[in-house]
Amino acid sequence: MVYITIIVCSILGIILGMNLPTISYSYSGYLAIAIIAALDSVFGGLTSVLKKNFDIKIFVSGFFGNAILAMLLTYLGEKLNVDIYLAAVIVFVGRMFTNLSIIRRIYIERMAKKYETRRNSKKKTEG
Amino acid sequence: MKGKIIMLITIGIICILLSGVMFVQFKSVQVIEKSGIEGMNNAELRTEYAEVKAKSDEIQAALEETQKSIEEYKTQSTSTQGTMDLLKEDVNKANCDIGYTNVKGPGLEIIISDSDRLVSYYDLLFAINELKYAGAEAISVNDIRVVNTTFISNIQDRFLIMDGQRITSPYTIKVIGDTKYLESVINIKGGLKEYIQDNGMSISYSIKDEVHIEKYKDLIEINYGE
Numbered sequence: 001m002v003y004i005t006i007i008v009c010s011i012l013g014i015i016l017g018m019n020l021p022t023i024s025y026s027y028s029g030y031l032a033i034a035i036i037a038a039l040d041s042v043f044g045g046l047t048s049v050l051k052k053n054f055d056i057k058i059f060v061s062g063f064f065g066n067a068i069l070a071m072l073l074t075y076l077g078e079k080l081n082v083d084i085y086l087a088a089v090i091v092f093v094g095r096m097f098t099n100l101s102i103i104r105r106i107y108i109e110r111m112a113k114k115y116e117t118r119r120n121s122k123k124k125t126e127g
Numbered sequence: 128m129k130g131k132i133i134m135l136i137t138i139g140i141i142c143i144l145l146s147g148v149m150f151v152q153f154k155s156v157q158v159i160e161k162s163g164i165e166g167m168n169n170a171e172l173r174t175e176y177a178e179v180k181a182k183s184d185e186i187q188a189a190l191e192e193t194q195k196s197i198e199e200y201k202t203q204s205t206s207t208q209g210t211m212d213l214l215k216e217d218v219n220k221a222n223c224d225i226g227y228t229n230v231k232g233p234g235l236e237i238i239i240s241d242s243d244r245l246v247s248y249y250d251l252l253f254a255i256n257e258l259k260y261a262g263a264e265a266i267s268v269n270d271i272r273v274v275n276t277t278f279i280s281n282i283q284d285r286f287l288i289m290d291g292q293r294i295t296s297p298y299t300i301k302v303i304g305d306t307k308y309l310e311s312v313i314n315i316k317g318g319l320k321e322y323i324q325d326n327g328m329s330i331s332y333s334i335k336d337e338v339h340i341e342k343y344k345d346l347i348e349i350n351y352g353e
Contacts, residue, residue: 005135009142016143017150028155035152038145056134063141 030071033085037066040092043099050106226274226343230265232303234338240297243327248279248287257319261312263304265340269294272343306334
């Protein structure tokens with residue numbers, strides 16, 4: 001049910017995005033940083049789902065909060081003539097990799113467990 | 128159950144938002160990359176701008192210079208166009224006046240020759256002066272043009288010297304001017320003819336429709352006057 005919602009809504013979003021007008025150059029930087037922040041939240045959410053401590057409130061607030069904060073920081077950086085968006089990119093992408101590695105580890109552990117249990121059951125039937 | 132539906136709706140909205148925004152961004156980036164300069168970052172733009180500005184300054188300077196020279200040429204050409212013609216006219220007139228050009232026109236050919244008495248230099252000077260008085264425009268004696276530096280003198284009362292050249296009788300005076308006035312100055316009582324004949328010399332003249340008078344062949348040098 002959740003997967004169907006995700007796929008359908010993603011396709012809807014793609015169609016919507018294709019038909020929306022393009023944004024100007026000066027705003028595309030903000031949008032890019034917001035996207036990265038949102039992606040970070042999504043990966044964080046995936047991790048928490050796998051860890052079984054997913055909270056929709058935390059996910060939603062993180063999704064929007066991170067995106068808005070990242071945009072604000074980018075704006076501030078532009079005003080200060082400091083490339084703050086680089087810090088945001090590093091933090092978010094770094095966290096994405098951390099989350100990805102956690103997800104990977106969880107899946108590998110699960111697969112290893114499955115493999116182990118299958119071998120054990122095989123042994124039991126043989127023995 | 129209710130909580131699950133809310134969660135699904137939330138996740139759906141977030142998915143729509145994320146994928147929509149991402150594709151908007153993809154499209155924008157594609158468009159920006161195509162249009163070149165809008166896709167550059169600040170540093171690139173700055174260097175590009177500096178380069179373009181330097182080039183533009185250079186071109187501006189060159190343009191200004193060219194325009195200046197065009198302006199110069201324009202003023203020169205307009206002024207020369209007018210002055211050239213004027214100057215040419217002036218030069219022609221001046222040459223005509225001082226005797227640097229061959230001239231032709233209606234006039235008289237007067238021949239004064241020795242008879243009972245030799246022609247003296249002052250007779251010729253008198254004749255020339257009389258002709259000038261009658262409005263002669265060009266005079267020559269034995270094809271030597273009379274100009275404002277012309278002198279006629281004698282050496283040992285025997286040779287007549289005109290502008291450094293010896294002249295001998297008969298003296299042919301060619302003169303261009305109003306033939307009526309010139310004739311009258313010769314024929315008038317107490318005029319040239321009477322004077323020459325009374326002093327024992329002979330004079331004859333003929334009126335010509337076209338008298339050719341050659342230009343002054345030496346150089347008029349002006350060393351002291353300014």
